[in-house]
Amino acid sequence: MRYAEKVGHHNLLQYHRGNADERRRIFQSLFTTLGISLKGASFLDLGPGYGDSLDLAREDGATCVEFVDYDPYVVVFNSLKGYKGHRFDYVVGKGLTPLFPNKYDVILSKGSINADAFNRKEPGMILFPAWLAQVENLASARGQIIICPTFDRGERMSGASYHVCRDPEAFRQSWFTQILLENGYKTLFIEGFNETERFPFTFFKKLG
Numbered sequence: 001m002r003y004a005e006k007v008g009h010h011n012l013l014q015y016h017r018g019n020a021d022e023r024r025r026i027f028q029s030l031f032t033t034l035g036i037s038l039k040g041a042s043f044l045d046l047g048p049g050y051g052d053s054l055d056l057a058r059e060d061g062a063t064c065v066e067f068v069d070y071d072p073y074v075v076v077f078n079s080l081k082g083y084k085g086h087r088f089d090y091v092v093g094k095g096l097t098p099l100f101p102n103k104y105d106v107i108l109s110k111g112s113i114n115a116d117a118f119n120r121k122e123p124g125m126i127l128f129p130a131w132l133a134q135v136e137n138l139a140s141a142r143g144q145i146i147i148c149p150t151f152d153r154g155e156r157m158s159g160a161s162y163h164v165c166r167d168p169e170a171f172r173q174s175w176f177t178q179i180l181l182e183n184g185y186k187t188l189f190i191e192g193f194n195e196t197e198r199f200p201f202t203f204f205k206k207l208g
């Protein structure tokens with residue numbers, strides 16, 4: 001934490017002041033519900049923020065714990081904890097292709113891709129089907145992929161965030177959701193992990 005204090009990183013400090021056990025339990029609920037064992041697994045988090053998922057993966061016996069994030073402070077912070085970090089924006093340019101293919105048993109993205117932006121096909125962004133193919137290309141033969149997207153910033157807060165899903169039913173019908181369904185993802189609401197307004201959807205696929 002000395003690093004986060006030194007650079008005055010608001011989000012990292014805010015996370016740190018919160019309840020670490022509670023945050024850890026969020027990811028524990030996810031892995032328990034999905035029956036995912038991290039023992040001996042290689043784990044990749046796309047956008048780990050404070051890195052609770054990385055801590056949990058290491059505690060649960062993952063042999064390889066890596067992450068990608070474009071925030072240089074997040075990268076240094078989690079690297080200082082001993083995790084291998086890659087610093088780049090994964091939704092533009094070459095996206096995730098710089099990473100080693102077929103390597104990761106568990107790939108997680110929580111709150112770190114904006115589904116509304118993908119649905120708008122924002123200029124400069126990789127199209128969602130291509131991005132999803134890049135994620136799958138990183139997964140091992142028995143890989144498991146978890147995607148819990150975030151949304152645009154709205155007017156109203158839910159919990160500590162303005163990024164809520166405004167219209168869950170419209171989102172279910174959206175291109176983003178349809179692409180995931182066509183590619184064999186299940187849509188889930190996981191108690192303890194999902195939140196009704198802010199994170200209402202988890203998409204999950206087990207390869208192999």
Ligand SMILES: C[S@@+](CC[C@H](N)C(=O)[O-])C[C@H]1O[C@@H](n2cnc3c(N)ncnc32)[C@H](O)[C@@H]1O
Nearest residue numbers: 047048049069070071088089090091110111112
């Ligand atoms: C809201 S935080 C979520 C943190 C963590 N996954 C959690 O649920 O506690 C989003 C994280 O994703 C990173 N991020 C968002 N978009 C990104 C992108 N396009 N490329 C790389 N990192 C990104 C941010 O820097 C941040 O660390």
